[in-house]
Amino acid sequence: MKFVDEYRDPELGRKLVERIHCCSTRPVRLMEFCGGHTVTIFKHGIRQLLPAAVEMMSGPGCPVCVTDNVDLDKAIALAKLRDVIVCTFGDMLKVPGSFSSLQQAKAEGSDIRIVYSTVDALQIARENPSRPVIFIGIGFETTAPTIAASVVQADAEGIKNYHVLSLHKLCPPVIKALLDAGEVRLDGIVCPGHVSAIIGSRPYEFIPYNYGIACVISGFEALDVLLCIDMLIAQIESGQATVEIAYRRGVRPEGNRQALELMDKVFEVCEARWRGIGTVPQSGLRLRERYERFDAERIFPVDPGPTREPKGCVCGEILRGVKRPTDCQLFRRICTPEHPVGPCMVSYEGACSTYYLYGDACGG
Numbered sequence: 001m002k003f004v005d006e007y008r009d010p011e012l013g014r015k016l017v018e019r020i021h022c023c024s025t026r027p028v029r030l031m032e033f034c035g036g037h038t039v040t041i042f043k044h045g046i047r048q049l050l051p052a053a054v055e056m057m058s059g060p061g062c063p064v065c066v067t068d069n070v071d072l073d074k075a076i077a078l079a080k081l082r083d084v085i086v087c088t089f090g091d092m093l094k095v096p097g098s099f100s101s102l103q104q105a106k107a108e109g110s111d112i113r114i115v116y117s118t119v120d121a122l123q124i125a126r127e128n129p130s131r132p133v134i135f136i137g138i139g140f141e142t143t144a145p146t147i148a149a150s151v152v153q154a155d156a157e158g159i160k161n162y163h164v165l166s167l168h169k170l171c172p173p174v175i176k177a178l179l180d181a182g183e184v185r186l187d188g189i190v191c192p193g194h195v196s197a198i199i200g201s202r203p204y205e206f207i208p209y210n211y212g213i214a215c216v217i218s219g220f221e222a223l224d225v226l227l228c229i230d231m232l233i234a235q236i237e238s239g240q241a242t243v244e245i246a247y248r249r250g251v252r253p254e255g256n257r258q259a260l261e262l263m264d265k266v267f268e269v270c271e272a273r274w275r276g277i278g279t280v281p282q283s284g285l286r287l288r289e290r291y292e293r294f295d296a297e298r299i300f301p302v303d304p305g306p307t308r309e310p311k312g313c314v315c316g317e318i319l320r321g322v323k324r325p326t327d328c329q330l331f332r333r334i335c336t337p338e339h340p341v342g343p344c345m346v347s348y349e350g351a352c353s354t355y356y357l358y359g360d361a362c363g364g
């Protein structure tokens with residue numbers, strides 16, 4: 001028996017599905033914030049198991065997808081600077097910017113290296129002391145602590161050529177922005193699991209309190225998501241919206257104090273640009289003044305020039321939960337994982353890529 005088998009037990013799954021059907025009496029719309037949850041839902045055919053009255057929408061929880069073109073263009077401009085080595089997660093490479101991509105810049109001679117963690121990027125900096133090494137820091141609260149740790153490590157070792165382009169995003173502020181925009185009516189939110197392992201459940205409390213919307217934090221296995229939906233439906237049906245955790249093996253209400261302290265030591269909260277959503281106050285992280293010599297944005301100010309969005313691409317609307325990938329005219333016909341037009345088709349956690357990979361089996 002593999003460790004994951006207990007989270008995919010068909011009998012337990014059947015019981016949860018039965019309970020959801022039993023409890024559900026009216027139409028509800030739930031948003032899975034995180035792209036990882038969209039993948040789980042499609043991969044395990046969960047939409048087909050739910051009552052027709054339960055509608056699932058994908059949200060903005062894909063770090064690659066929400067990186068705005070201005071920031072992506074900035075990363076490409078940094079890669080074109082003399083002697084610079086850019087380190088990035090692989091997903092970012094193929095994302096089309098306004099006029100180019102990191103992949104194209106690499107093909108044109110820029111030194112861009114795919115890394116799996118900041119440990120690799122730091123090692124590259126140690127091995128190339130005469131060249132600036134810039135790590136493209138994308139991601140939510142999940143990855144920010146590891147990047148903070150790399151800055152502290154570089155500081156401790158006296159590494160002078162390591163820099164971070166901090167494009168980090170914070171989840172609760174963008175959820176607030178989406179709810180304030182009022183474009184989508186939601187009854188419940190499947191809250192992100194990995195992010196919540198860091199921040200805990202408390203930062204979501206404003207959602208039921210101010211908006212009356214149910215919140216349950218979910219893990220990423222099929223049973224985690226079914227349990228989460230079951231708990232959301234129970235909250236909605238009882239009219240008692242609150243924040244609950246359906247991922248107790250990973251999330252504590254107070255979060256991970258050590259990781260939060262590390263983030264706070266290195267980063268301060270700032271506004272951030274989100275693709276399709278715009279500038280959201282208090283939703284980004286920038287390096288504190290004490291660590292400014294590691295801040296790529298301050299050390300290498302670049303002007304990426306004008307930006308433009310891919311014609312016909314509706315990634316922005318998809319990230320806001322206003323449209324589905326199948327609403328896009330380019331989906332499957334022109335835009336595919338081999339030839340992606342927008343970021344939601346590039347990233348494994350992007351809604352378009354998930355619909356493309358699993359859509360036929362799941363009616364996507």
Ligand code: SF4
Nearest residue numbers: 313314328335342352
């Ligand atoms: Fe953009 Fe392609 Fe998705 Fe359409 S299918 S929204 S072009 S990524």
